[in-house]
Amino acid sequence: AGMKIGVPRGGTxxxxxxxxxxNATVVRFNTVNDAFLALKSGQVDTQIMDSLQDSAFLAKEGADFRNLPGNWSYEEICIGVPSGDPDWLRIVDTFVRQLVGSGEDARLFKSYFGYPMPPL
Structure with missing residues (x-):
């Protein structure tokens, strides 16, 4: 009781x-970075975020923070295309296949997040 949990506004x-x-107080922040700053400054006791953001944060701030084991949810990410548009679907499918098949997705992931891409 009395714990303050930081979350980015509008997310799951x-x-x-x-x-x-x-029994906790949920404190909403406009951005993930605002939630990180609140955790670092002690405005909140903990925060809930997705594992990609969490891993990037811990890579930089890991000495003072840790990730609790387990998951509270599972969310798939997808690309939506208009229904009935086979040309656009083909373009997106080709792009994704080339990105994944070439390994470029893993290279980009590591360059942005600073650690290897987890298995899909």
């Missing part, structure tokens, strides 16, 4: 925090 972390920690 808000729902996860409310559902799983009914």
């Amino acid at each position: 972390a808000e729902d996860i925090a409310a559902k799983n920690t009914p």
Whole structure:
């Protein structure tokens, strides 16, 4: 009781925090970076975020913070295309196949997040 949990506004972390920690105070921030700063400065006791953002944060701030084991949710990421547009679907499919097949996705992931891409 009395714990403050930081979450980025508008994401699924808000729902996860409310559902799983009914006795905590959920503190909403406009950006993930604002939530990080609040955690670093002690404005919140913990925060809920997706594992990609969490891993990047821990890579920089790992000495003072840790990730709790387990997952509270699983969310798939996708690319949406208009229904009935086979040309656009073919373009997107070709792009994704080439990106993944060439290994460029893993290279880009590591360059942005600073650690190897987890298995898909």
